[in-house]
Amino acid sequence: MAIKTIFTESVLAKYVRTIKATPRSLMVNKSLLFSCAVYALAGLPTTWDQGSSSVVPSLPGFQKHFDIKSGARADDIQNFISIIYIGYAVGAAGSFFINDRIGRRWSFRLYTAVWILGQIVATLAPGWPALYAARIISGMGIGSLSVIGPMAIVEIAPAEIRGLLAAWYTVAMGVALFTSVFCVYGIFLHMAPSNLQYQVVWFSPAICMAFAIVASFFIVESPRWLLMRDRRDEAIAVLVDVRRMPVDSPRLQKEVADIEASISGVHAGLLGIAKETFTVPSNLRRLSQALISYALAQLSGANSVTSYFVPIMSIIGVGGGTSQSMFLSGMYGFSKFIFSLIASFFFIDALGRRRSLFVGITLQLISHVYIGVFIKYHQEGPVSNGASQAAIAALFFHAFGYAVGLFVLPYIFGGELWPNHLRSFGGAVSQTFHWLFIYAVKYSIPSLLKTTDNWGAFLFFAGWCFLGLVYVFFMVPEVSGLTVEEIDHLFKGSWFTAYKRSQRLPVLRSVEEGAAGREASLEQKDHIEVPAKN
Numbered sequence: 001m002a003i004k005t006i007f008t009e010s011v012l013a014k015y016v017r018t019i020k021a022t023p024r025s026l027m028v029n030k031s032l033l034f035s036c037a038v039y040a041l042a043g044l045p046t047t048w049d050q051g052s053s054s055v056v057p058s059l060p061g062f063q064k065h066f067d068i069k070s071g072a073r074a075d076d077i078q079n080f081i082s083i084i085y086i087g088y089a090v091g092a093a094g095s096f097f098i099n100d101r102i103g104r105r106w107s108f109r110l111y112t113a114v115w116i117l118g119q120i121v122a123t124l125a126p127g128w129p130a131l132y133a134a135r136i137i138s139g140m141g142i143g144s145l146s147v148i149g150p151m152a153i154v155e156i157a158p159a160e161i162r163g164l165l166a167a168w169y170t171v172a173m174g175v176a177l178f179t180s181v182f183c184v185y186g187i188f189l190h191m192a193p194s195n196l197q198y199q200v201v202w203f204s205p206a207i208c209m210a211f212a213i214v215a216s217f218f219i220v221e222s223p224r225w226l227l228m229r230d231r232r233d234e235a236i237a238v239l240v241d242v243r244r245m246p247v248d249s250p251r252l253q254k255e256v257a258d259i260e261a262s263i264s265g266v267h268a269g270l271l272g273i274a275k276e277t278f279t280v281p282s283n284l285r286r287l288s289q290a291l292i293s294y295a296l297a298q299l300s301g302a303n304s305v306t307s308y309f310v311p312i313m314s315i316i317g318v319g320g321g322t323s324q325s326m327f328l329s330g331m332y333g334f335s336k337f338i339f340s341l342i343a344s345f346f347f348i349d350a351l352g353r354r355r356s357l358f359v360g361i362t363l364q365l366i367s368h369v370y371i372g373v374f375i376k377y378h379q380e381g382p383v384s385n386g387a388s389q390a391a392i393a394a395l396f397f398h399a400f401g402y403a404v405g406l407f408v409l410p411y412i413f414g415g416e417l418w419p420n421h422l423r424s425f426g427g428a429v430s431q432t433f434h435w436l437f438i439y440a441v442k443y444s445i446p447s448l449l450k451t452t453d454n455w456g457a458f459l460f461f462a463g464w465c466f467l468g469l470v471y472v473f474f475m476v477p478e479v480s481g482l483t484v485e486e487i488d489h490l491f492k493g494s495w496f497t498a499y500k501r502s503q504r505l506p507v508l509r510s511v512e513e514g515a516a517g518r519e520a521s522l523e524q525k526d527h528i529e530v531p532a533k534n
Contacts, residue, residue: 016350018481022160025244032165032242035156035219040168041212042108042149045115045142047173048205051180051333053081055326059188061197066128082442083132087118087139088146088435095144096270096428103229104152104222111148112209112216115141119206123199143435147414147427154415155222155423156242159483163353166412167344170403174337176205181330188326224420227259235259258483263420273425282491283426286417289476290430293410296468298441300364301461302402305395306332315375315454316391335396339403347404348412352480357472360405365465367398372458379455406468410434416479419488 019027056062057080091111099107118138125131149169157165183204187197220242226235236247236256245252277283297303305312309332347356374391377383418426448457477490 018160023244026158027161029242029244031220032156035242036153036165036168038212038215038219039108039149039152040172041209042145043169043172044176044205045138045209046146047177048180049084049138049142051177052184052201053084055181055184055329056198056201059184059197060193061195064193065195066131080131080135082439084135084139085435085439087136088143089432091140091143092147092428092431092435095147096425099148099424100225100228103225104148104155105216105219107148108152109213109216111141111144112213115145116206116209119202123203143431147431150411150415151423151427152222155224156220158243159481161349162416163348163412163480164344166415167340167348167408169411170408171337171340171344174333174340178330178333178337181326181333185326185330188323224259228263228420255483259420262488273422277422277425282488283422285491287426287429290410290414290417290426291433292471293406293413294430294434295437296464296471297406297410298437299461299464300361300402300406300468301368301458302364302398302406303438303441305398312395316378316388332399336399336403339400340408343404343408348408349480352478353409354472354476354478357405357409357476358469360401360403361465361468361472363401363404364398365462367394367401368458368462368465370394372455372462375455375458379453417487
């Protein structure tokens with residue numbers, strides 16, 4: 001009996017029961033899925049650039065046009081790769097002034113158009129100054145898209161599958177990452193040296209995103225933004241469309257009422273919103289979780305392993321020329337895409353946010369410890385072939401752990417944790433911090449590897465993973481299955497007992513729903529007409 005209870009009362013079993021009890025049309029309908037898919041494409045430019053920019057300078061056509069020779073002008077290549085992060089930060093910060101003014105759809109179109117403009121300038125750039133300008137323009141579009149993409153999905157998704165749909169943003173990032181590397185790899189192998197080599201890499205994704213702009217005219221606007229703009233009838237029409245429920249259904253009426261209650265009496269203007277964000281303890285708690293999640297994602301070593309995958313493989317003992325390096329980078333990116341798919345379907349909502357973080361960070365920690373110990377022994381003498389293969393496998397276990405936890409969830413947190421009127425500002429602040437922090441960590445990794453004799457860097461990352469587990473246990477509440485408005489309850493009270501409040505919330509909700517049901521029954525009973533006596 002006890003064994004049966006373990007299975008029937010597990011998180012996964014409860015999630016399955018919730019999904020079965022939820023109307024299928026609410027979760028699977030054309031308007032909802034197509035809109036989320038288009039908004040998720042906001043993640044494509046980010047990793048297309050990250051995947052391609054590190055290998056494009058290896059193309060002979062690029063080297064000839066920009067006067068790059070083997071071992072020469074390394075500073076130009078480093079600036080080419082990193083200068084885009086300035087645009088990331090500027091775009092993310094500036095998106096706050098636009099998102100709530102013109103809405104989610106027009107913001108998506110505008111930011112995509114800015115990125116396409118940057119790609120066109122890069123494609124036609126006659127020299128380094130124009131190329132640097134193009135990188136900053138593209139970065140501004142990418143930084144803004146990183147805010148609007150997850151936020152728009154969170155605002156239209158139902159609570160039952162909000163994590164799954166928001167994870168599509170990172171799935172799009174995974175697709176772009178390995179596709180961009182293999183694009184450069186194919187060009188390197190099969191296209192004659194010319195300017196067309198790098199121009200194809202930069203212009204081809206712009207065509208895809210141009211189609212995304214066209215597709216955006218067939219998606220829905222955020223009902224929460226519409227209500228904030230006093231366009232109630234339009235908001236209700238959108239909810240009817242994406243929930244596939246009649247306007248008088250109790251669930252839809254409750255969702256509208258909750259959104260309206262959350263935006264009533266809010267502060268207007270930048271100063272009012274900033275004051276509320278940084279002085280109200282519950283909002284400061286949200287901000288800390290968003291920022292710390294992004295910081296832990298970098299300090300856990302995930303993006304460092306991705307960016308320096310080829311050098312790390314060389315440290316482990318797997319080397320090769322340019323062709324093999326591109327192929328290995330592409331396969332590593334492809335594995336992260338597959339792992340992101342697995343995470344979105346089987347972890348984020350099914351297992352919950354907290355448990356997904358525990359599983360993911362633990363896998364990263366174990367992988368780092370093994371790789372660090374392996375490199376230490378490898379430097380001191382020969383190691384067995386089995387140990388070498390295990391070290392390579394550890395890199396992929398690390399990628400899986402990252403996909404399950406700190407890759408997907410910070411983007412979801414950045415969209416779902418905030419009250420409706422603070423979501424744009426909170427997302428802009430957290431993404432600005434995110435990109436600046438990546439910029440800082442990216443520059444520190446070569447120095448870290450050198451000063452720690454390579455192996456110490458992995459133990460450094462493992463230490464941060466351990467601190468991440470402690471942080472998640474005490475500070476991160478479980479928000480899967482809750483509406484965006486219900487999440488507000490979890491951030492009121494002690495910072496170190498949020499996980500306890502997340503355990504009590506379903507019970508409180510059941511009590512409230514039961515009371516509401518009894519009240520409705522009494523109200524209905526009061527209206528029963530007594531038949532007249534003959």
